[in-house]
Amino acid sequence: MSQPDQHPLSEPGISSRITSPCILVIFGVTGDLTARKLVPAIYNLVREGQLPAQFACVGFARRDKTHDQFREEMRENIEKHSRVKPIVEPIWDHFKEQLFYHKSEFQDDDGYKRLKKFLAELDAKLGTKGNRIFYLSTQPSFFPLVCEKLHQHELIYDANKVTNKWSHVIIEKPFGHDLTSAQALQQELMQFLSEKQIYRIDHYLGKETVQNILIFRFANALFENVWNNHYIDHVQITVSEELGIGTRGRFFEEAGLFRDIIQNHMMQLLSLMAMEPPVNLTADAVHDEKVKVLKAIRIAEDGNYENAVVRGQYGPGYIGGESVVGYRQEENVADDSCIETYVAMRLFIDNWRWDEVPFYLRAGKRLPKRTTEIAVSFKVPPEVLFQSRDNKHDPNILTLRIQPDEGISLKINCKVPGPSSPIQPVKMDFRYGSYFGMSPPEAYERLICDCILGDRTLFAREDEVFESWKLLTPILESWQSSTPQDFPNYQAGTWGPEAADRLIERDGRSWRLI
Amino acid sequence: MLDAKTVPPSQIESALNNLWESLERTGKMRASLFNLVLYAKKDAREEYIRTLTKTIIEKFPSRVIFVLVDPDKDPNYSETKISIMAGSEQRKDYACDYIEIGVGTSALERVPFLILPQLISDLPVYLVLAQDICQPDPIVAALEKMANRLILDSEMTKNLPCFARSALEHRSESKCDLADLNWARMESWRDLLSSTFYSQDHFDELKAAHTIAISYNSTPSPYFCHPEIQALYLQGWLAAQLGWSFGSCERKNGTLSLYYSKENSPLVITLTPSEHPNLSPGSITDLQLHTDNKVIFVFTRDLKYPHQITLDITTPEQCYLPTQFVFAKGEAGGSLVKEVSHKGTSEHYLNTLKLISQLSEL
Numbered sequence: 001m002s003q004p005d006q007h008p009l010s011e012p013g014i015s016s017r018i019t020s021p022c023i024l025v026i027f028g029v030t031g032d033l034t035a036r037k038l039v040p041a042i043y044n045l046v047r048e049g050q051l052p053a054q055f056a057c058v059g060f061a062r063r064d065k066t067h068d069q070f071r072e073e074m075r076e077n078i079e080k081h082s083r084v085k086p087i088v089e090p091i092w093d094h095f096k097e098q099l100f101y102h103k104s105e106f107q108d109d110d111g112y113k114r115l116k117k118f119l120a121e122l123d124a125k126l127g128t129k130g131n132r133i134f135y136l137s138t139q140p141s142f143f144p145l146v147c148e149k150l151h152q153h154e155l156i157y158d159a160n161k162v163t164n165k166w167s168h169v170i171i172e173k174p175f176g177h178d179l180t181s182a183q184a185l186q187q188e189l190m191q192f193l194s195e196k197q198i199y200r201i202d203h204y205l206g207k208e209t210v211q212n213i214l215i216f217r218f219a220n221a222l223f224e225n226v227w228n229n230h231y232i233d234h235v236q237i238t239v240s241e242e243l244g245i246g247t248r249g250r251f252f253e254e255a256g257l258f259r260d261i262i263q264n265h266m267m268q269l270l271s272l273m274a275m276e277p278p279v280n281l282t283a284d285a286v287h288d289e290k291v292k293v294l295k296a297i298r299i300a301e302d303g304n305y306e307n308a309v310v311r312g313q314y315g316p317g318y319i320g321g322e323s324v325v326g327y328r329q330e331e332n333v334a335d336d337s338c339i340e341t342y343v344a345m346r347l348f349i350d351n352w353r354w355d356e357v358p359f360y361l362r363a364g365k366r367l368p369k370r371t372t373e374i375a376v377s378f379k380v381p382p383e384v385l386f387q388s389r390d391n392k393h394d395p396n397i398l399t400l401r402i403q404p405d406e407g408i409s410l411k412i413n414c415k416v417p418g419p420s421s422p423i424q425p426v427k428m429d430f431r432y433g434s435y436f437g438m439s440p441p442e443a444y445e446r447l448i449c450d451c452i453l454g455d456r457t458l459f460a461r462e463d464e465v466f467e468s469w470k471l472l473t474p475i476l477e478s479w480q481s482s483t484p485q486d487f488p489n490y491q492a493g494t495w496g497p498e499a500a501d502r503l504i505e506r507d508g509r510s511w512r513l514i
Numbered sequence: 515m516l517d518a519k520t521v522p523p524s525q526i527e528s529a530l531n532n533l534w535e536s537l538e539r540t541g542k543m544r545a546s547l548f549n550l551v552l553y554a555k556k557d558a559r560e561e562y563i564r565t566l567t568k569t570i571i572e573k574f575p576s577r578v579i580f581v582l583v584d585p586d587k588d589p590n591y592s593e594t595k596i597s598i599m600a601g602s603e604q605r606k607d608y609a610c611d612y613i614e615i616g617v618g619t620s621a622l623e624r625v626p627f628l629i630l631p632q633l634i635s636d637l638p639v640y641l642v643l644a645q646d647i648c649q650p651d652p653i654v655a656a657l658e659k660m661a662n663r664l665i666l667d668s669e670m671t672k673n674l675p676c677f678a679r680s681a682l683e684h685r686s687e688s689k690c691d692l693a694d695l696n697w698a699r700m701e702s703w704r705d706l707l708s709s710t711f712y713s714q715d716h717f718d719e720l721k722a723a724h725t726i727a728i729s730y731n732s733t734p735s736p737y738f739c740h741p742e743i744q745a746l747y748l749q750g751w752l753a754a755q756l757g758w759s760f761g762s763c764e765r766k767n768g769t770l771s772l773y774y775s776k777e778n779s780p781l782v783i784t785l786t787p788s789e790h791p792n793l794s795p796g797s798i799t800d801l802q803l804h805t806d807n808k809v810i811f812v813f814t815r816d817l818k819y820p821h822q823i824t825l826d827i828t829t830p831e832q833c834y835l836p837t838q839f840v841f842a843k844g845e846a847g848g849s850l851v852k853e854v855s856h857k858g859t860s861e862h863y864l865n866t867l868k869l870i871s872q873l874s875e876l
Contacts, residue, residue, distance in 0.1 A: 007708070007712055007717070008755040008756060009704070009707060009708040009711060009712075009752075009755055009756075010708045010712070011860060011861065011862050013856075014856060014860055014862075015704070015705060015708055016705045016709075018708065018709045018712050046840060047840070047842060048842040049702070049705070049839070049840050049841060049842030050842075052709070053709075053825070053837045053838055053839045053840075054837055090819040090821065090822065091821075091840060094822060094838055094840060125835055126835070126837075127834065127835070127837060431543070433607070433608075435545055435547050435574075435575060436547075436573070436574070
């Protein structure tokens, strides 16, 4: 995924990647994402010399503030949320001169005219050469409007006609709320942009541990030979959060966990786990293999999802020893809401590698702990040798811990020291934090840098999005046609509804106790 | 670091295990990504090498084997000590094995035998040679045989062309990849010039350069006595990568002038010392490049905030507004960390060494 480079002063794989001068305009800059993630990420990129010297960041929002007020707010956000503290004053003094604020409503033509003029002034002053990134950190309903206005005011360039500068648009998930809306959104955007200008962000792909899935699989010959249905019994992927929905009640009532996590993060983890080795590491080659996985997924026969998918909603319970309210008691949530905060599913990938290997996926809010992991459970060897009743013959389990406590562990069976031969499972463990002392970059740092470089490997391609919607939309439709009678069906602080346990126990397996 | 404890060589491993057992309840993880062997003489730079070790293990925990030759001790002196080094002030959850081998000049031949059993199998061995490689040393060849990567310290030499020739010989005779502390230190300048001259129009101007003036901090410190080296490397790198042919050099009033030719037109590079006690020795403070088209690129380090560099570009038609760059990596240790984890030998470094090896006595 490195930048190919024949320049005599640049050494591939050694020299820092050369990012072009550009301006990043953040729409919805007063929102939570900018405060917690985007601006701290940009600051750290500046701190590590990863951004071009000719760079500016312009916040676009409707509230009234000056550049200096905006800069002060962003400083507070960096002080609170940067992965490296404290703020380095000389770096801040340099960075704040690259931060600007532009007041406008999303639909205000005059606002875009003024923006265009302002960006041109920045080009002249800072040497940003007309290159633009527009980050749409807004409600999805604003995407078409903003893109239309940007196009109308020639802030987005026609990639076929303009070759001496570029413009990219970063769009936050969710991309549509089902297949039809995703296709409709795509059609709307394509009036103003080409596919190559659209960067659909899924921040999971920017995580070091998620990128490590491909390194782990394809840079170690040992695992690739057993990464198939001859040796693997099943795979469990868990994305669990102990937090509730917080202040996102309004958003969650529209989206639900399925759209918030399953359609994007979960499908990305699954496709990276299951894909074939790409022919090279170009963006398209990687995306092609991911799409093949999505196309081969089978969830249920004849649209009967009852035995394959379980939804849940948390009720009151205890997290961290403190009592917490149920979902229906959260702010901006209806008393009789039927929105799911938990999903478990079983699916199969119908291809030679994965035939008849079940994949069990679960994600939920208000579960006992925050963890994202992929656990590959191998088949048990023939039990002809160690048959005594004192022996535990656990399957080998390879676990990729995405967050927290990032690392990889392998459970193997060993002999217990002593005259008899009992077998005890033990764990071989690698922890990122213990081996790599430096604090790794945040996901958004990597993704913003990649967008400047024009590298779309870590962004979702249009067909990936459509294939996952194609797969999952029928489940949403079946849910819409039936009201769950048992909500809430799990207590906050437990691992989800009993129906989820039955889902996997029917197959003679059980969920990992994490 | 815990107080080092003297143990006989045969008990190094068991003594380390006992130490770790005593730390069992502290939650510290014993971590090691590679074997880091440092070979140094007891002299003014010893402390610097120790500081460097700490910087490396803060980023990459490793088993450290520190070999210290003490010419002031009995020639047959030999002592082994063990300890545990914590990761960093911020990250106390992991720590590394530390083994120190002190020898007198006659006991040197024992060193490879002392080291070999202590290497953790299957992990790479990185050998830091904090010695002047122009001087023959009987055990360096034996140490190189164990190593995957050789990290040289050109600061130890007064004669950079000789160092370059020796480094190239090492490269051809051993299987080790090569790195150099001073080369690592000027990585930020290489990145800066690479990004500045990346566009075609700027690159064309670079190719049309007729004068390059580099100023560097000549204030020495107990650890650094040859502050010209980074500047020599930087100009050598430019010349090597751009195919400039070296002609001659002369030194006048402290300034070293190197005369090159490129595509039948001459180019002179001057290296001028200047004193800046608050900067690290050898730091490049500014670089000016004049081209045949009368375009001038001036890179100036902010002496108050030394990690900030300002670039001013002037053409006959206009003066561009200054651009500021940030050197993110600290110039001690930070870039070395990247060098340590890199595989292979930098082709650019080899090209630079080849060019510098041709320079006559500087």
